[in-house]
Every structure is written in structure tokens, then in C-alpha cells.
Amino acid sequence: MPKVLVCDPIDQVGIDILSQVAQVDVKTGLPTEELVKIVPEYDALMIRSGTRVTQEIIEAGAQLKIIGRAGVGVDNVDVPAATRKGIVVVNSPEGNTIAAAEHALALMLSLSRHIPEANQSVKDSQWDRKRFIGTEVYKKTLGIVGLGKIGSHVAAAAKAMGMKLLAYDPFISAERAEQIGCRLVELDLLFQESDYITLHIPKTPETTHLINADAIAKMKPTTRIINCARGGIIDEEALFTALKEGRIAGAALDVFESEPLGESSLRQLGQEVILTPHLGASTAEAQVNVAVDVAEQIRDVLLGLPARSAVNIPGLHPDVMEQLRPYLQLAETLGNLVGQLAGGRVESLEIRLQGELANNQSQPIVVAALKGLLSQALRERVNYVNASIEAKERGIRVVETRDSARQDYMGSLHLEAKGTLGQHSVTGALLGDGEIRITDVDEFPINVPPNRYMVFTRHRDMPGIIGKIGSLLGSFNVNIASMQVGRKIVRGDAVMVLSIDDPLPEGILAEILKVPGIRDAYTVTL
Numbered sequence: 193m194p195k196v197l198v199c200d201p202i203d204q205v206g207i208d209i210l211s212q213v214a215q216v217d218v219k220t221g222l223p224t225e226e227l228v229k230i231v232p233e234y235d236a237l238m239i240r241s242g243t244r245v246t247q248e249i250i251e252a253g254a255q256l257k258i259i260g261r262a263g264v265g266v267d268n269v270d271v272p273a274a275t276r277k278g279i280v281v282v283n284s285p286e287g288n289t290i291a292a293a294e295h296a297l298a299l300m301l302s303l304s305r306h307i308p309e310a311n312q313s314v315k316d317s318q319w320d321r322k323r324f325i326g327t328e329v330y331k332k333t334l335g336i337v338g339l340g341k342i343g344s345h346v347a348a349a350a351k352a353m354g355m356k357l358l359a360y361d362p363f364i365s366a367e368r369a370e371q372i373g374c375r376l377v378e379l380d381l382l383f384q385e386s387d388y389i390t391l392h393i394p395k396t397p398e399t400t401h402l403i404n405a406d407a408i409a410k411m412k413p414t415t416r417i418i419n420c421a422r423g424g425i426i427d428e429e430a431l432f433t434a435l436k437e438g439r440i441a442g443a444a445l446d447v448f449e450s451e452p453l454g455e456s457s458l459r460q461l462g463q464e465v466i467l468t469p470h471l472g473a474s475t476a477e478a479q480v481n482v483a484v485d486v487a488e489q490i491r492d493v494l495l496g497l498p499a500r501s502a503v504n505i506p507g508l509h510p511d512v513m514e515q516l517r518p519y520l521q522l523a524e525t526l527g528n529l530v531g532q533l534a535g536g537r538v539e540s541l542e543i544r545l546q547g548e549l550a551n552n553q554s555q556p557i558v559v560a561a562l563k564g565l566l567s568q569a570l571r572e573r574v575n576y577v578n579a580s581i582e583a584k585e586r587g588i589r590v591v592e593t594r595d596s597a598r599q600d601y602m603g604s605l606h607l608e609a610k611g612t613l614g615q616h617s618v619t620g621a622l623l624g625d626g627e628i629r630i631t632d633v634d635e636f637p638i639n640v641p642p643n644r645y646m647v648f649t650r651h652r653d654m655p656g657i658i659g660k661i662g663s664l665l666g667s668f669n670v671n672i673a674s675m676q677v678g679r680k681i682v683r684g685d686a687v688m689v690l691s692i693d694d695p696l697p698e699g700i701l702a703e704i705l706k707v708p709g710i711r712d713a714y715t716v717t718l
């Protein structure tokens with residue numbers, strides 16, 4: 193019988209489902225060293241936010257087939273390490289949406305009416321009604337950062353309370369925002385105009401410290417901030433200083449840069465700050481939802497069936513998967529690449545299956561391309577199950593075409609993305625050994641394997657330009673692994689593709705753009 197280790201408290205209903213097919217051990221609060229020791233005997237792990245499943249644990253999990261996260265965020269799982277080992281990581285994308293949205297709303301109202309302090313004062317035998325004069329949310333402006341599942345639910349409830357709604361989400365169309373009752377605006381405007389700001393975005397390199405001293409400086413002294421998303425999106429030092437100096441009116445935090453919250457200056461503050469211990473998902477209903485959702489998927493995978501919300505492996509029939517796997521990887525890589533070249537919000541994606549590939553089942557390839565395209569916005573939340581729905585919700589028009597007459601390679605895939613910042617195309621193919629090659633960018637022929645860190649330029653083909661870019665990167669200690677130029681005519685328009693060993697340090701893209709002859713430059717992380 194397979195063995196499942198449950199590492200965090202989960203609802204009994206989940207344990208009951210797992211017990212149908214496995215021996216279930218519940219051992220919560222184990223330190224990493226202990227987990228590393230015992231994980232080799234387990235086929236599955238089930239966790240909430242309390243356990244960090246590190247690369248070390250994954251490497252030690254010789255029999256691990258699946259890691260189930262009873263919640264949305266899988267940022268406490270080393271997903272790339274699991275993927276490399278062929279371990280399915282599943283989550284519950286919607287099980288706690290309502291709980292998290294309601295917690296954000298509860299914090300907003302608690303901040304406005306000083307509920308925690310007022311409650312404490314009565315319990316301390318006081319009857320002080322003057323100290324707790326609050327503010328109404330009616331007719332106030334709520335700025336929602338991230339208009340996904342939780343952000344949209346917050347919007348609906350806040351609208352019903354008579355609030356004016358602004359939203360910032362670069363991956364959502366203005367029409368979609370309007371349907372939800374929000375005006376889509378730039379972040380600075382949202383900071384300037386909002387009386388309340390609520391965060392509902394994933395933590396990514398782009399969103400880390402999104403709320404910092406500069407952002408706070410743009411806000412009104414009456415602004416209150418709510419973070420029920422992820423710790424680290426707010427710079428806690430900057431927030432503390434701003435609250436202490438009265439530069440904004442309040443903050444309510446459910447999530448922290450480091451959890452559990454240790455020594456923190458935030459604890460010294462008074463009624464202008466409310467702190468809760470990551471309770472967003474802690475309702476009876478949500479805990480049942482996420483436990484059932486994830487336990488069922490673990491059960492299915494242990495029975496050899498596909499999972500419905502795998503964040504790293506497509507939930508397709510194993511035979512189809514085996515045959516299509518290399519093409520899915522190709523489609524995902526090209527989707528990710530063209531999405532980053534296009535930048536901003538993509539409005540349409542054309543996916544053209546060429547040559548032999550045109551005879552294949554296209555739907556999984558289309559889904560893989562969309563997964564790649566959306567991965568910058570949604571990170572691990574986009575998977576093979578939800579990519580099409582997410583694309584539809586974002587108003588992305590998907591056009592699928594075939595060109596079986598095209599006879600390059602054994603079949604190739606062409607993607608063209610049109611977005612708010614322009615239009616870009618990429619083509620890629622598989623070599624005989626299954627290796628991916630990017631074979632053109634914006635209709636310029638090249639032949640390069642994808643690399644984790646890449647730089648693409650559009651430039652005029654002229655003497656010296658390659659050397660200048662090489663020396664510029666060298667002067668910033670950036671090591672170039674490979675470089676290729678694609679052009680159609682000599683001294684005409686061209687593209688340059690550089691694979692580099694590390695991420696491009698901040699500010700260098702601007703320097704590249706200053707090199708005479710360079711028209712555009714893009715940095716890409718695959």
C-alpha cells in the first residue's frame with residue numbers, strides 16, 4: 193500500500209479520502225532535517241503553508257510521486273526541483289478564494305472601525321467611545337492590486353458596500369475589469385487616489401516590495417493598506433516608518449516577509465495596524481474544500497490517473513502525453529518567449545502548427561503555448577487544466593492555424609502575439625534528439641537553443657555593433673554563453689540573440705538601447 197505523509201493540519205475529510213488508497217501518517221511541525229530523514233518511505237506529501245518542501249526534501253524523496261498543497265500558493269514548494277524529478281505538484285486553485293477575500297474585507301472593516309482595539313478595551317473593563325471614532329467605507333475608493341479570483345470577489349463585495357473601485361492588473365483587459373465594476377488604472381494613479389488598497393497578487397520578482405517607501409509616498413495620509421496575498425509584497429520596514437510617522441492611516445497584514453512573524457517593529461504599533469497569523473484560508477468551509485480537492489488528486493495519482501490541478505505536469509492521458517511531451521515543452525517555451533517579447537497585455541495569440549506537426553492533436557499544444565504565455569502573469573497558478581480558461585478570462589483571442597505544406601525540420605510551431613505594446617513572432621522546432629531550437633524571431637532566421645537567461649535585440653546590421661554589445665556586457669561582468677545574428681539582407685534590419693549565464697543586472701537594458709543602431713532590446717527569462 194502506498195504511504196502518504198500529511199505534514200500540516202488538514203481537515204479529517206481529506207485524511208478519509210487518502211485512507212481509501214494509502215497508509216496515512218499525520219506528522220505536523222517537523223523540522224526539515226527530520227523530514228529529509230523520513231521522506232524516502234513516502235509516495236506522497238500533503239501540506240499547507242506551514243511546511244517548506246525544499247530541494248533537499250525532494251531529492252531525498254526517492255519514492256515521491258506527488259506533493260499536494262492544500263491551498264493556492266505553491267511558493268513553499270520547490271516546484272522546479274519536483275518537476276525535474278517527475279513529481280506532480282497539485283494545489284487547490286479555488287478552494288479558499290472566498291475565505292481569503294472575506295478575510296481581506298474583514299480586515300478592511302476592522303481597520304476602519306478599530307474593532308480589535310475596541311474589543312480589547314471593553315474586555316479590559318473600559319467603556320471608551322471617543323477613542324474609537326471610525327471611518328465609513330461607503331463612497332470611498334478601494335484600489336485592488338491583482339484582479340484574479342480573490343481580487344474579483346473582493347470587488348463584488350466592495351461594490352455592494354458602495355465603494356468606488358480602481359484596479360491594477362497588467363494582465364487583465366479594461367473590458368473584463370469593467371464587467372467586475374472596476375476602472376483599470378496605472379499603479380501610480382491607484383496609489384494616489386485610493387482610500388484603501390488591497391493586494392491580491394502572487395509574490396514574484398516584479399511584485400516583491402511593490403509597496404515600498406516610494407509607493408507609500410504617493411498615497412494619501414488617510415490611505416489604509418490590506419495584504420492578504422503574500423508576505424514580501426510590502427516592504428515591512430518602509431511600512432513601519434510610514435505608519436509611525438503618520439504618512440498613511442493604517443495597515444492590516446495577514447502575511448509577512450518571514451513566517452511565523454518573529455521579532456518585528458510592527459508589533460509596537462497601535463490601532464493603526466492589525467496583524468493576523470496567515471488566516472486568509474482558515475475557515476471551516478475552505479479547509480474542507482482544499483482538503484477534498486487535494487486529497488482526491490493525491491488518491492487519483494496514486495491510482496495512476498491524471499490530476500486535475502497539476503501545476504507542473506499536464507493532466508492528459510499518459511499515452512497522449514508520452515507522444516506529445518516534447519512538443520508541449522516546445523509550445524510552452526515559445527509561449528513564454530513570445531509573451532515576454534510582446535510585454536504588456538497580450539490581446540491575441542496565433543498558433544500555427546507547421547509541417548508534420550500539423551497532423552497532430554493540436555489542443556494540448558495550444559494549451560501548452562497558453563500556459564507558457566501566461567506564466568509570467570500567473571506563475572505556478574497557470575497549468576494545463578486552467579490555461580485556456582485563464583486566457584479567455586483575460587480576453588486573449590486564440591487563433592489556431594495549420595500549414596502542413598511547410599517542410600522545415602520534422603515539424604515546427606509558429607506563435608505570433610499581438611499586444612498593447614506591439615506584435616512579435618517566434619518559431620521553434622525539435623531536433624531529432626528532441627532538443628528545442630528557436631528557428632526564427634520576428635521572421636528573422638536564427639538557430640539557437642533556449643537558455644534560462646536571454647537578451648534579444650532588434651538593430652541595424654552594421655560593423656562593430658556586435659563587439660559593442662559584447663564589451664558592454666563584459667564591462668558589467670555578464671558572461672555571454674552564445675550569440676547569434678539573424679538577418680534577411682546585408683546591412684538591413686537584424687535580430688541579435690544572446691544567451692547569458694546570469695540574469696541581466698538592472699539598468700543594463702537601458703545601456704544596450706543607447707548603443708547606436710540598436711532599436712529595441714528585450715531581456716527574457718525562460
Ligand SMILES: NC(=O)c1ccc[n+]([C@@H]2O[C@H](COP(=O)([O-])OP(=O)(O)OC[C@H]3O[C@@H](n4cnc5c(N)ncnc54)[C@H](O)[C@@H]3O)[C@@H](O)[C@H]2O)c1
Binds near residue numbers: 361394
Ligand atoms: N492569506 C491567505 O491565506 C491566502 C489564501 C489564498 C490565496 N492567497 C494569495 O492570494 C493571492 C491571489 O490569489 P488568487 O487566487 O486571486 O490568484 P489569481 O491567480 O486568481 O490572481 C492573481 C492576479 O494577479 C495578477 N498579477 C500578476 N502579476 C501582477 C502584477 N505584477 N501586478 C498586478 N497584478 C498582477 C494576475 O494577472 C492575476 O489576475 C496569491 O498570492 C495567493 O497565494 C493568500
Ligand SMILES: O=C(O)CC[C@@H](O)C(=O)O
Binds near residue numbers: 263
Ligand atoms: O495553508 C493556509 O492556511 C494558507 C493558504 C494560502 O496562503 C494559499 O495560498 O492558499
